Amino acid sequence: MKNNSKKLSILVTGGAGFIGSHLCQKLFKMPNVGRVICVDNLDPVYPVVFKKENLALLASNSKFYFYKTDICNKSDLKNIFKKETPDYVINLAAKTDTRLSVIKPEEFIEVNIKGVLNILELSKDFKIKGVSLFSSSSVYGNIKSKSRFKETEITDFPLSPYGATKKAGEVLSYTYFFNYELPVTCFRLFNVYGERMRQGLVLSKWVENIFNNKPIEFSSTKMIRRDFTYVGDVVSAIAKSLKTNKGFNIINIASSNPASLAELLRIVEKVTKKKATVIKRESNKASIEVSYADIGKAQKLLGWKPKIGLEKGISNYVSWFIENRLKNKKS
Template identity: 35%
Template sequence: MNILLTGGAGFIGSNLARQLLKEGHQIICLDNLDTYYNPDHKWRNVQQTLNNRDYHFHEGDIRDSELVDTLFRTYAFDAVVHLAARAGVRPSVQDPALYYDVNVNGTLTLLQAMQRSGVSKMVFASSSSVYGDSPQVPFVETDTADRPLSPYAASKRAAELLCHTFHHLYGFDIFCLRFFTVYGPNQRPEMAISQFTDSILNGQAITVFGDGSTSRDYTYVDDIVSGIIRSLENLRGYEVLNIGGSDPISLADLIQVIERALGETAIINRLPMQPGDVQQTYADITKAAQLLGYQPTVRVEDGIQQFVDWYRARQDARFVMQ
């Protein structure tokens, strides 16, 4: 397949690109190397695949309709995997207009370009945050998702609705995948597991919001990549699918897992819960299992150990280079 991959220089996107290239697909990556976190991380991701003749990188913004239309005219896309987004629940509270512009208008720009060029297949990266602070667990795709707690969550839900509109109007085949807290080697540096690991190793306090009872359904990046690829292989109609680990862990227990993997003890600085945060996430993956044959394979304890091993190796490599 000839695939347009938006956000392909990021954490999930770069892992997906490498796997799709192994399977013989051609990848055209569109990424603006956003400064939400240090773009050097993304550029290093891109450099890992630049020498592959089936990989083409374009730096640019999904809101740039002229650029997007040019890509659709230049390449005969079979499908779009749309991962590009302004990330982060808490920062979205401070700048909701930016999140709506990127996540909603950017998605609309892509959908319109697809309609103009005759491309009808998309896998869209949504988020478990659309469920809000639902007390009913596990989260099922048929649950009402009309009470998001952050602009980020609301923007993802709005983009899902746009996808359904284009499915209805033009017969697009679109799967909206609700990812549940993705982690693993090379993950974004501002994410909790990265920050906790770095701070603990450096003898610094970690910031914990709340009493540690909040829980998240952490999903290892390889399982997310599997869910995306299985969606591409089964893409027909419009579906919303949970892609998660289906094994939530409390924040307090997560910290203990990281401590054991590091062989170190955390110094904890507790602060109140933050606006936009939810108490729990928990994916019911029955539908994904039935439609895609999706099953997560990496337990949190094993995934954290793999992340810690990667992190230590990266730190050792930096020391050697210095």
């Protein structure tokens, strides 16, 4: 039963994860949102205890409802759609580790393509007002563009199976717009970081190792530059899109201000007030060299601009890390 029948019900898959948990908190603050329905299977790809911590943060809010469900299980998902009748669906659930996708591509096809297909099918059947899907800068591969990547670039050459599944999700969603007029927005996210970010990413590994007096690994065979984007800015863009989710759109969400790994390290050392011991290593073949987004479309369609610069964002992350990982010694 809906308590707030005039208010929006938003179904967020992957809500126990990094970006999803921030998004749920953002939606709680929106007065026109009555219910935030989180669907997550608590995938053990990184410690489940961290996802449970995220859920514990969300659970005390009266707008929050949680289903431990896999998006690949269409009949369970259908029961949730039937019971909750959401207005909007935001699908963040995914297999996300680029390197792992090279080794175990089947799991990525299963969740990032077949799971997305379930979301699109049910959204069509239940006449959802708007679907948000999450793609990635990985779809651009190593494009030769010397300037910022526009959404209109050719994206036929992603380097990893992860990037390929994200591209497939975009293409599939266009067909649902074309055939059923299902409004879909595909967000191409660029290197999202911030409090509660998952382990295994460059920034989280570096900060963890620096505080534990361990050396950090530094990819040295590629001239890597990344368009690091603060999670608070990402969820603001998603929240804004609820008003504008019409037709079919692919939108870059990024800071549009890439940093090299050397610049990243300089900021991390400044913020942590520690000097890192650096071990050079070969770059991962399936990682793209440069990510640099043109965000003109996000500015035009959503009226959105990133607000948090890299130093401030890293400082927020490091403060959170000290409070939640160092003091509790969970990492």
